[in-house]
Amino acid sequence: MQHVPDIAAPALDIDKIRKDFPLLQEKVYGKPLVYLDNSATTQKPQVVLDTLERYYKHYNSNVHRGVHHLSQVASEEYEAARHIIAGFINAAHSEEVIFTKGTTDSINLIANVFGRGVIKPGDEVIVSAMEHHSNIVPWQIMCEDRGAVLKVIPMDENGELMMSEYTKLLSDKTRIVSVAYVSNSLGTVNPVREIIAQAHARNIPVMLDAAQAVQHMPLDVQELDVDFIAFSGHKLYGPTGIGILYGKREWLDKLPPYQGGGDMIKTVTFAKTTYNVLPFKYEAGTPDISGAIGLGAAVKYVQEIGIEHIHAYEEQLVQYAVEQLSTVEGLRFIGNPKHRSGAISFLVDTIHPYDLGELLDKQGVAIRTGHHCAEPVMDFFCIPGTVRASFGMYTNKEDIDRLVVAVNRAAGMLR
Numbered sequence: 001m002q003h004v005p006d007i008a009a010p011a012l013d014i015d016k017i018r019k020d021f022p023l024l025q026e027k028v029y030g031k032p033l034v035y036l037d038n039s040a041t042t043q044k045p046q047v048v049l050d051t052l053e054r055y056y057k058h059y060n061s062n063v064h065r066g067v068h069h070l071s072q073v074a075s076e077e078y079e080a081a082r083h084i085i086a087g088f089i090n091a092a093h094s095e096e097v098i099f100t101k102g103t104t105d106s107i108n109l110i111a112n113v114f115g116r117g118v119i120k121p122g123d124e125v126i127v128s129a130m131e132h133h134s135n136i137v138p139w140q141i142m143c144e145d146r147g148a149v150l151k152v153i154p155m156d157e158n159g160e161l162m163m164s165e166y167t168k169l170l171s172d173k174t175r176i177v178s179v180a181y182v183s184n185s186l187g188t189v190n191p192v193r194e195i196i197a198q199a200h201a202r203n204i205p206v207m208l209d210a211a212q213a214v215q216h217m218p219l220d221v222q223e224l225d226v227d228f229i230a231f232s233g234h235k236l237y238g239p240t241g242i243g244i245l246y247g248k249r250e251w252l253d254k255l256p257p258y259q260g261g262g263d264m265i266k267t268v269t270f271a272k273t274t275y276n277v278l279p280f281k282y283e284a285g286t287p288d289i290s291g292a293i294g295l296g297a298a299v300k301y302v303q304e305i306g307i308e309h310i311h312a313y314e315e316q317l318v319q320y321a322v323e324q325l326s327t328v329e330g331l332r333f334i335g336n337p338k339h340r341s342g343a344i345s346f347l348v349d350t351i352h353p354y355d356l357g358e359l360l361d362k363q364g365v366a367i368r369t370g371h372h373c374a375e376p377v378m379d380f381f382c383i384p385g386t387v388r389a390s391f392g393m394y395t396n397k398e399d400i401d402r403l404v405v406a407v408n409r410a411a412g413m414l415r
């Protein structure tokens with residue numbers, strides 16, 4: 001008999017949480033939805049939807065500019081959201097929290113300003129073999145522009161970083177290390193504390209792509225002593241089009257501005273422009289006001305449930321999913337990391353992941369197939385893609401059981 005752990009962590013009332021997410025009540029092809037594509041995006045609780053509606057119905061107005069009442073309310077709510085998010089990641093100062101479009105935008109921002117402010121020809125940037133394209137391509141573009149060199153920490157067959165190789169890559173030429181906290185394609189939780197400690201021992205700053213971490217585990221930027229982190233609102237139960245760049249004040253103060261425009265300036269003349277203080281220096285133009293306020297509501301919702309409770313619950317859920325999927329004949333996991341979070345990638349026999357994905361969809365099970373924007377990972381395993389099931393705080397045991405039944409049925413038809 002398969003060992004079935006008790007996954008009902010007492011601190012989390014999953015049935016109650018599920019009722020907060022209207023989309024989870026939807027049916028697909030007449031079947032109750034099993035939503036297991038949370039690494040791509042999460043569903044939104046009613047409180048976020050209400051917050052967006054309240055903004056547009058009652059105080060839609062531009063921020064930081066108007067003296068009138070609506071603009072003041074919008075500005076207060078926008079800044080209140082920044083405070084909530086700063087508290088959530090334990091930033092020492094709320095001006096270290098910059099609103100961006102998302103993880104991709106945040107990484108592009110840092111790659112760009114590092115390129116212009118720090119990097120010289122021959123300098124090196126370190127990423128890892130399991131990065132999402134958005135933590136590869138911005139650095140490649142910058143390295144090409146500046147004549148710098150991109151170095152890659154290799155991984156092993158389990159989908160874990162080879163830390164001894166990382167140690168060897170760090171050198172006097174390294175200017176920044178940028179790695180995923182959690183891999184979106186494999187679910188690997190990387191040893192970020194060790195990565196940061198080794199880089200800092202050489203005075204090298206570290207950026208973490210926390211797109212797949214911040215919704216699954218407590219993340220304290222001061223405890224980690226990380227220099228920059230990036231994450232997306234839409235993967236954290238918030239709206240699309242909004243995300244966060246956290247950066248230590250010492251760094252953001254001395255790096256050059258990114259985009260030019262309204263709000264990011266102190267004074268402008270044709271001879272010279274002076275730049276605004278943080279966080280406005282990095283928020284040129286009208287921001288996604290409703291998105292920021294909506295993300296604040298999402299983070300507050302997560303805080304009320306407790307990220308540590310979500311973490312404990314999901315750890316058991318992932319373990320349960322691994323155990324149950326192991327019972328499927330011919331299934332092999334892609335990546336077998338010791339510590340996994342949020343996502344499980346697999347293949348069954350020689351069945352193409354797209355074929356499996358389509359038949360799962362017809363059974364109401366939404367998973368993702370393909371390269372998950374991590375083509376180098378697929379190349380490493382010599383596969384065209386994987387089937388990825390990914391979880392959120394509302395995923396329950398029944399979702400996993402229905403996934404396993406659906407995979408067995410689909411594989412039976414495709415064999």
Ligand code: PMP
Nearest residue numbers: 102103104132134184209211232
């Ligand atoms: N990094 C990782 C690890 C991701 O999973 C994703 C989204 N799949 C991104 C970056 C990019 O996020 P976004 O598209 O929200 O900018």
